[in-house]
Amino acid sequence: MSHSRWKTLRERKLAAGFTEPEDVAEARREIRLSMALAKAVYDRRTELGLTQAELAERAGLTQAKVSRIEGSDTVPTLPLLAKLAEALDAVLNIALDNDDTQVSFTGHRTNAA
16 A cells, blocks of 8 residues: 555544544654654755764764754754754754644854945
């Protein structure tokens, strides 16, 4: 069964009144948050033209740790998020509202003029 068909089947079940068990819904929310953070780190890193190893060096981490963050394999602590934001020369923005999760890094502005 293709992914798109599976998603449609899930959506049909939900529309018909099926409710996911709370532990499944919670796991789904955690995965979405982890993936949003992973994408934000990857997007900012590539925007700066950095490799994982270069970001790791800037943040005082290992390349493997950066890889686990970008792969959604780990959820970093607040101090580690602060290190990442500093290493990415950015402000970390996280907005959480029910099923809507937004994570982004906004680069610091520098006035050259």
